[in-house]
Amino acid sequence: MIDLYYWTTPNGHKITLFLEEAGLPYRIVPINIGKGEQFQPDFLHIAPNNRIPAIVDNAPAGGGEPISIFESGAILLYLAEKTGQFLAADPRVRIDTLQWLFWQMGGLGPMAGQNHHFVQYAPETIPYAIDRYVKETARLYAVLNKRLADREFIAGADYSIADMACYPWIVPHERQRQNLADFPHLARWFEAIRQRPATVRAYALAEQINKAPVMDEAAKKLLFGQDADTVTKA
Known part of the structure; x- marks a missing residue:
């Protein structure tokens, strides 16, 4: 357990x-x-x-x-x-998965987190900070969109821990002032994960x-x- x-x-x-x-x-x-x-x-x-x-x-x-x-x-x-x-044994796919997992941990999560803070929670509006983190979030979305242009999931054909790490940080895209229509490959990937039964169960649990x-x-x-x-x- x-x-x-x-x-x-x-x-x-x-x-x-x-x-x-x-x-x-x-x-x-x-x-x-x-x-x-x-x-x-x-x-x-x-x-x-x-x-x-x-x-x-x-x-x-x-x-x-x-x-x-x-x-x-x-x-x-x-x-x-x-x-x-959700982590391939093949060394090439494995390291590909891990580098995108660490990309999320070191980039997408922290930058989107700062975006959330200055856009949603800061006690005063700081235009420089908002502009800085909204733009950086957009850059990271573009990196992921480009990555997904020729593959179903982040590390290739199979769903992996890299996808699980990134998806929850894309869920609040509207709060991050991002439009998924600007990132069509990312949007396709996002919708595919959103509809997975395990994803539905996980987010229903959160609401409870x-x-x-x-x-x-x-x-x-x-x-x-x-x-x-x-x-x-x-």
Whole structure:
């Protein structure tokens, strides 16, 4: 059984996408980041960066003590290796998948995240920041669109952890001020993943867990006001 420490963010969705696709038994432990539950000592023991998602695999391959993992990319890689699914054995396809997984972790996620912050949540409008991150998000969309021009999925013919990593960051494209019609190959890929039964199940689950996804002022202060003292005092 996998314990998934989860909230309804793009990084959280990555892991439910995998677990639903693979059919692994799992139990969700909700971590409401808007209420500060990510600072609970039990969670910090598993995820010292006080971020979701994290997992505990209570039945690791080979037996032994449970294994805990934080960081969504590391979790996807771990689950792919555990199950032998969504990460090809062929070394060329495997490295192709991994480099696009890391592209998402180092580029698409952080840049789209800054886009969300300055467009949606910043206490004041900062035109330079909005322009900077909206344009960079568009550039990254264009990179992915070009990649998908001659292949069904990011790493080729087969759905992989690279697709699972990227898809949730494209879901809020309208909030990122992006028009999918400008990226037709990306739009085709997006629609194909959106219709997968596992994707439907994963996002339906999110709606059950977070029935009122509203970012109030207290949550903004908690999420966006962290500094070194946040770590040392936790």
